[in-house]
Amino acid sequence: MPQDRSKRRGLPPRVLACLYAGLVALPMLVALLSEPGHWQGAMRLATACGIAAAVMVLAQMVTSGRFEAISGRIGIDVTMAFHKWAAPLALLLALMHVLAFIGLPDPDRPGRLARRIDFVLSGPGLWDARIALGLLALLVALALLRDRLPMRYQLWRAGHALGALGLVAALLWHVLSDGPRGMGTALLWVGLALAVCLPAVSVYARRLVRRGAAPWTIAENRHVAERLWLLRLAPPQGAALAFEPGQFAWLAFGAKRLPLHDHPFSIASAPGEDGLRFLIQEAGDFTDGIGALPAGTAVSMDAPHGSFVPRGAGPLILVAGGVGIAPILSILSHLARSGSQRQVRFVYAARSAEAMVPPELYQPACAALGVTPMLVSDRAEDVSELGLLRGPMSAALLEKAMEGLEPSACEVMICGPGVMMTLVADSALEMGVPLSRIDYERFSYGAGPSSVKDRLRLTGFAALLGSVLGLVLLYWLA
Ligand SMILES: Cc1cc2nc3c(=O)[nH]c(=O)nc-3n(C[C@H](O)[C@H](O)[C@H](O)COP(=O)(O)OP(=O)(O)OC[C@H]3O[C@@H](n4cnc5c(N)ncnc54)[C@H](O)[C@@H]3O)c2cc1C
Incomplete structure (x- = not known):
């Protein structure tokens, strides 16, 4: 089926993954070339873990969902999910960096271990490293516990952004003062830090500049x-x-x-x-x-x-749940205004008829497209009194919506509560809709039941993060 790729923004996932691994590999390569064979095994491991952790922390600055080059194609929910998975691994690598630096007890050098621990905890010149590690641990812990904290989301977000900037500053100081030496190395780290911080800061700066303009x-x-x-x-x-x-x-x-x-x-x-x-x-x-x-x-x-945009040319199944009707209204209305010839099916599910938007918002587009909306309510009275279909949304209702269509030619777009999106996505896949034509963008980044598509994405994250660990191993053994 012809796919319109012309308007797609953002880099494809494979390119993003290669860039990420390349970013981790680059400073390792520079460190290897500038001080070849200098360190013992444990120090090599410490350096590799430190470099990987530092690059991963820097990359977190641009995986916040604001940058179209990164999330324009893969979607903000996938970008944020990666942001969430990468942070604990960066913390783990930072801890391994410290542990490898301390090293194992050496019977030939009694007291060495205690001296190293003492140096890490209170030695002079390492305050930057302690601040960086402390901030990283705090940011990860507060992010993992966010839903349980008695704190407004806004406050948490402001703290997260400012803490991240402080972390990058402390990290850069540590890398420049205690990391591999050389002008090339210093330029590389400053360049990397600027490359990730400037876009992040520019989001704020642009808005401050535009504040004077008419809103x-x-x-x-x-x-x-x-x-x-x-x-x-x-x-x-x-x-x-x-x-x-x-x-x-x-x-x-x-x-x-x-x-x-x-x-x-x-x-x-x-x-x-x-x-x-x-x-x-x-x-x-x-x-x-x-x-x-x-x-x-x-x-x-x-x-x-965002990337929740219809791309195909075959039959389009739009499934909305609750406030997830918002982007679906935009799509329906666009198809009607552009005189689209696509076959469209539209399912709209809600807790009750009172929770549904008035028909005036979708009926004109449906009429223009020749679509009969399938309205689904979880409340029994809406079924008997208003003739709505009985919810919650199910595989059987999706099958009904797709009646007479060849699943392999369909594109399914879903927006609604997490549980519903997972159910519809997995049901569509089972019915034979290709995975690449099942699209959803989650409103909440929080965990919920994952779909087959989510699990595939997780496998992709695991492969990428595994390749970072592979690079650490390679550096250690090189
Ligand atoms: C791509 C996308 C599109 C969305 N579209 C709609 C829409 O059309 N209509 C609609 O009603 N809702 C939409 N949402 C959800 C909406 O953003 C949240 O419900 C809203 O931000 C909650 O804010 P609050 O302060 O009232 O609630 P809070 O109690 O502060 O937060 C409730 C939860 O909402 C999420 N949230 C809050 N603030 C933000 C934020 N700034 N960024 C990301 N998540 C946040 C967090 O998970 C938080 O735990 C969308 C979300 C996303 C990610």
Whole structure:
């Protein structure tokens, strides 16, 4: 089936993986060339672990989901999942770096082990290393425990960003003062640190510079379903946003318009429509107050982001659950406006009829495309009184949605609660839809049941992180 790859942004996953491994290998190679055969085995291991940990920490700065070159194709959820998996491994390598430096007890040199431990803990000149290791351990621990911390997400995120910058500074100091010597080595590390920090800092700097410019504003804020608000944003005079259907924006409202206050929301309108629409569900500290934002409120926007965009030409199955209807509305509306000839099926599941957006938001596009929406409710009365299908979403409902279609020609796009996305993705795969044409972007980075596609991605992460350990081993034995 023809696939439209022309608009795809971001680097392909294999290129990203090669770049990552190459980044780890480069300083190892430079260290090997600049001080060949200098160290004993344990010190070689310490150096290799230290280099790998340092590069991995630096790379974390650009796997935060803001950079299209990295997440534009693989998606923000995959990027963030990698960010989460790489951090503990970087910490493990940093600890191995310290342990290998201390070394094993040597019967020929009594007292050496105690002297080394004492040097690591309180020796002069290693304060930078202690700060770096302490910060890395703290950042990893706070990230792993985030959902259980009595702390607002925003505060945690601000602390995470500032802690990361402090970590890079301490790490760079340690590498330059205690690592392999030489001008080439120093230039390489400074270059690497700048290459990852400048883009991260520029996200903030750009917004500070743009603060004076006319912002987007809320033109309408309307309650459309249970705990669900429809926001229509008007652009500043003469401006418009070019995006693809299904993409999302980082938004910050009112006086709090710095990136630290950004939240990601899918664009619910189609490219080319007047202004932008968003559907926002009350889900926590910030979104609980979304309904109180008056028309005229200024909005900062970092967009477009995301790769949840239809790419195929065959039958398209759109499955939305709850607020996951937002990007699906954008896609439906885009297909209708562009006069698409694709066969489209549309399933919309919610807890109850009250939690569903009004038909006026999807019915015109469905009518234009000749689509009969399959509306699914978890509540029994909605089935008997309103004639909706009985939820929750199931493999049988997906089969019903795909009736008469050849699964191997279909593209399935899913957006909704994690459990639903896993169920629909795995069911579609079992029915014969190719894995590459099953697409979803998770709203929450938190753990949930993983799908076959998630597990394949995890295997990819494991292979890449395993290759980093392989490089450490190679350096040690070289
Ligand atoms: C790509 C993407 C698209 C999304 N689209 C929509 C949408 O169209 N409509 C909608 O209602 N929701 C959407 N969300 C979810 C939405 O971003 C969160 O519900 C919202 O940020 C919660 O913020 P809060 O302060 O109210 O809740 P909190 O209680 O602060 O957070 C609840 C949880 O939401 C997540 N979260 C909070 N802030 C952020 C943040 N800045 N970045 C990432 N995750 C965060 C965290 O997992 C957190 O534990 C989307 C999320 C992603 C990743």
